[in-house]
Amino acid sequence: MRRLAAVLLLALLPSLALAAEPAVVDPGRTMLAVEGRDRGAPRPIALTLGLSRAVPHRVALIDGPPRLVVDLLETRVPAATAADPSQPLALRWGPAPTGGARAILTLPGPMEVDSARMNAAPAALSIRLVPVTADRFAPRTDPLTVLHGLPQPAATGQGRAGTALADGRIRVVLDPGHGGIDPGAQVGGISEAAVMLGFAHELSAALRAKGIEVVQTREDDRFIPLERRTTIARAQGADLFISLHADALPAGEAAGATIYVWDPQSNDRAARQLALLHDRSDLLAGMDLSNTDEDVSRALIDLARIDTQPRSQDAARHMVARLNAGGIAMHRVPVRGAAFSVLKSPDIPSLLVELGFLTDPGDRTNLFDPDWRARFAGAVADGVASWAADEADRSVAAGAGP
Ligand SMILES: [Zn+2]
Structure with missing residues (x-):
């Protein structure tokens, strides 16, 4: 029994040691692109976040305005880079409240997550977003309302x-x-x-x-x-x-x-x-x-x-x-x-x-x-x-x- 415990512990150790070392975002393998030709209609967006290793992650959409939020746990927050004004889309990075890094992308309009996959080698999180009509847009509803049945924030005339x-x-x-x-x-x-x-x-x-x-x-x-x-x-x-x-x-x-x-x-x-x-x-x-x-x-x-x-x-x-x-x-x-x-x-x-x-x-x-x-x-x-x-x-x- 003691031997089994020791074997289990040894099996766990490498992953625990790995978890202690934060992953880093690789800017060279990070890409943000709008797919297809600009014909005035909304187009799909492809986002790839290159990483030094696969990490736990969360992906969600929120509204007001429509945004994609990506949490990468066990990941160091990338250094701030100056936004390129010629690029219509830009990722903003910050610390995730549960640890790790968080990226926020303000979307050109309502979209849905078509796919979100973490690749192990080379490590990268690939997300594809496709445009949807406003009535099909399904952002997360207010969390406190979900949890406690509290009222939505009152409209104060000017909105939020x-x-x-x-x-x-x-x-x-x-x-x-x-x-x-x-x-x-x-x-x-x-x-x-x-x-x-x-x-x-x-x-x-x-x-x-x-x-x-x-x-x-x-x-x-x-x-x-x-x-x-x-x-x-x-x-x-x-x-x-x-x-x-x-x-x-x-x-x-x-x-x-x-x-x-x-x-x-x-x-x-x-x-x-x-x-x-x-x-x-x-x-x-x-x-x-x-x-x-x-x-x-x-x-x-x-x-x-x-x-x-x-x-x-x-x-x-x-x-x-x-x-x-x-x-x-x-x-x-x-x-x-x-x-x-x-x-x-x-x-x-x-x-x-x-x-x-x-x-x-x-x-x-x-x-x-x-x-x-x-x-x-x-x-x-x-x-x-x-x-x-x-x-x-x-x-x-x-x-x-x-
Ligand atoms: Zn007091």
């Missing part, structure tokens, strides 16, 4: 975030932390829930003064479950979600304002590694596109997040710059990652702002100082406005693309 931002009108959902039976941190007779509700009203006024629409998850001292808070943001078609807190911190920990963005790696690394190992054999063959099980939903959430995560980080950076300029003392590491439930929305940039810590005497003095709060609210409003302007510039520069 990119276009809403382009004309300068954005909607921020402000989430005063805690409330009702959950007071949050408590010092003396003061609760975090009450302090954050008061500050949310002040911040709402500062944002509205800049022409930014604001919706609060709560207007009074009531309990709202965490998942309900992100649901409100979706139902309101939020361009940005900001949760406001001033929690308790064990004595001796550093104080100061901190902004958190979503990062499941900050406390879930082992679980992610295990999931990758379990999924590996299935993914090596490529994912069945007709499948809509939970794995697919999770992949879809990741797909949406590749656009959202950098936007959350941008928003945090804009805010930190304005808070610094406003003389607000921040934590030594002002932007940090955490797997907080309220930051989970895959398609809405989301931040959790700790204004300070009620348990820290210095922070507490600030939180009770109307002048300090006004400076904080002004800086956050300035940060949101400059982020929105940046986003609008970027969506104009990117044309119709994301």
Whole structure:
């Protein structure tokens, strides 16, 4: 029995060792071509990604605009190359949220995956896309809707975030932390829930003064479950979600304002590694596109997040710059990652702002100082406005693309 175990272990070792070495994309064997002659009609697209070895992969189509998304697990993200403006099609590379590399190709119109094959030697993923009519286009539907039966994002007149931002009108959902039976941190007779509700009203006024629409998850001292808070943001078609807190911190920990963005790696690394190992054999063959099980939903959430995560980080950076300029003392590491439930929305940039810590005497003095709060609210409003302007510039520069 022990010998059998040893043999099994030896059989497994080479593949495990191999898995540790990330694959690289070979630019010399990577090709993107439109098939046939241009007669004004949509044409098939052939994409070949040359690789140093075969890797697990996922292929999916998403809408708004139609895009092909390819995840290559265990693969190093290729260095950014300058886009050739003479080429109508260009791959954009980024890290895949479950590890590995992700390529996004904005399509000229609705298409479907005709074939997607991983070749072992020479290693390459070959994908062929064929045009379909708009009514036959079958992109992935919204992942959260699939998982939880949540409402689709509300149409805000201008459509999705990119276009809403382009004309300068954005909607921020402000989430005063805690409330009702959950007071949050408590010092003396003061609760975090009450302090954050008061500050949310002040911040709402500062944002509205800049022409930014604001919706609060709560207007009074009531309990709202965490998942309900992100649901409100979706139902309101939020361009940005900001949760406001001033929690308790064990004595001796550093104080100061901190902004958190979503990062499941900050406390879930082992679980992610295990999931990758379990999924590996299935993914090596490529994912069945007709499948809509939970794995697919999770992949879809990741797909949406590749656009959202950098936007959350941008928003945090804009805010930190304005808070610094406003003389607000921040934590030594002002932007940090955490797997907080309220930051989970895959398609809405989301931040959790700790204004300070009620348990820290210095922070507490600030939180009770109307002048300090006004400076904080002004800086956050300035940060949101400059982020929105940046986003609008970027969506104009990117044309119709994301
Ligand atoms: Zn809190």
